[in-house]
Amino acid sequence: MKVKIKFFTFFGNLCGVDKTELNLPQGATVKEALEKIANDFPKLKKWLPQYVWVFIHGNYANLRTQLKNDDEIALFPPIAGG
Amino acid sequence: MLNEKELRRYDRQIMIFGKYAQEKLKKARVAIVGVGGLGSPISIYLTAAGIGYLFLIDEQKPKLSNLNRQILYGEEDLNKKAKSVSAKEKLKQLNSQIKIKTWAKRICRENVEDLLNDVDIVVDALDNFETRYLLNEFCVKGRKPLIHAAVEGFYGQITTIVPGKTACLRCLFPNAPKKIKFPIIGVTAGLFGILEANEVIKLITGYGDSLRGKLFTYDLRQNKAECIEIKPNPSCPVCSESFGLRRQ
Numbered sequence: 001m002k003v004k005i006k007f008f009t010f011f012g013n014l015c016g017v018d019k020t021e022l023n024l025p026q027g028a029t030v031k032e033a034l035e036k037i038a039n040d041f042p043k044l045k046k047w048l049p050q051y052v053w054v055f056i057h058g059n060y061a062n063l064r065t066q067l068k069n070d071d072e073i074a075l076f077p078p079i080a081g082g
Numbered sequence: 083m084l085n086e087k088e089l090r091r092y093d094r095q096i097m098i099f100g101k102y103a104q105e106k107l108k109k110a111r112v113a114i115v116g117v118g119g120l121g122s123p124i125s126i127y128l129t130a131a132g133i134g135y136l137f138l139i140d141e142q143k144p145k146l147s148n149l150n151r152q153i154l155y156g157e158e159d160l161n162k163k164a165k166s167v168s169a170k171e172k173l174k175q176l177n178s179q180i181k182i183k184t185w186a187k188r189i190c191r192e193n194v195e196d197l198l199n200d201v202d203i204v205v206d207a208l209d210n211f212e213t214r215y216l217l218n219e220f221c222v223k224g225r226k227p228l229i230h231a232a233v234e235g236f237y238g239q240i241t242t243i244v245p246g247k248t249a250c251l252r253c254l255f256p257n258a259p260k261k262i263k264f265p266i267i268g269v270t271a272g273l274f275g276i277l278e279a280n281e282v283i284k285l286i287t288g289y290g291d292s293l294r295g296k297l298f299t300y301d302l303r304q305n306k307a308e309c310i311e312i313k314p315n316p317s318c319p320v321c322s323e324s325f326g327l328r329r330q
Contacts, residue, residue: 008299008308009237009238009239009299009301010234010235010236010237010301012301012306013301013303013304018306051259051260053254053255053257055310055312058310058311058312058313059312059313059315060249060253060254060256060312060315062256074310076239076297076299077234077237078255078257078258078259079232079233079234079237079238079239079259079264080209080210080211080214080232080234080258080259080261080264081119081209081232081233081234081264081266081271082116082118082119082120082121082206082207082208082209082231082232082233082271
C-alpha cells in the first residue's frame, strides 16, 4: 500500500523535501513507517520513531496505529520553547 | 462603558470592531502564564489593546541570555525583580488604565485553581510541557479557553483550545518532548506571541476566525505557513470524558 508523508517545520528542512510517499506492506503500523522514513532520511534518526507527533487525517496516532492505503500522515517535531 | 479618553485611545481599533467589542476587551480577564519570549509581546499587545485585567505569572528573574527575545527587559533588569513584577512596571507605563496582577512564585497543581479561577482566558507562554499539561487539565475542567504556542529556532506552532469543542493539548501532544536548552531567535517568539495576543482579541471580540481546532505552524526561515485541522482524541485521558458528558 501507499501512504503520503508530510513533514512540518524543521523536519522539512532536514529532509530537503516537504512531502514523500512510502510503499508499505498491508497492515503496517506507524512505527514501521517511521522506521522506514528514518532509514530514507538519516537526518531524522535523532527523532524517529520516539520524538515526533503524528497525525493521520487530523487524528492523533501512536506507534501502534495501523495504516491504510492512501493515508496522509503529518509529522511534527516536538517543540516546547517559549 | 468607555469614557471619552478610552474612545480616543482605542479609536483606530474601534473602527475595526466597534465600541461594544472594545467594552468586552475592557471587561476581559486574561492570565499570561510565562512572561518570557512569548509572554513579552503577548502582554505588550494586550496592554495596548485595552484588556481590562491582566494576570502575569512568572517567578524567574531576567538573565543575560534571555535578552535576545524577552523584549520587556533590558540590562538594568538582570537578576533583580521577578519577570512578572518587572513586566508590570513596564506595562503600566504603556497603559495605566488597566489592572495588572502578578504572581512571582511557581504555578503548580496545588495553586492552579486558586490562581486562575477568576480569569476568562489562559494564555500559555511557557517553555515546558509539564506546566502546559497542568494548565490544560485546569482549563478542560474549568471550561476556559487556552491559547497554546511553542517555539524553537525559526519555527513555531499555535492553536486555540476551547474545552468541549476542540481537541485539548493532550489530544494534540500526548508525549512531552525532552526538556532541553532550546535554540531560539527573538523574531520567532515575537511573531508567535503576537499571534497568541491576536487569538485572545478575536476570542473576546468575536471578530474574525480563531485557530480553534486548528494547528498553525510557521517556518520563518523559509516563509512557509501550514494549518491543519485536528480532531479530539476519543481516548484522551484529559478531555474525552467531557466530550462524553456533553453528548448525554
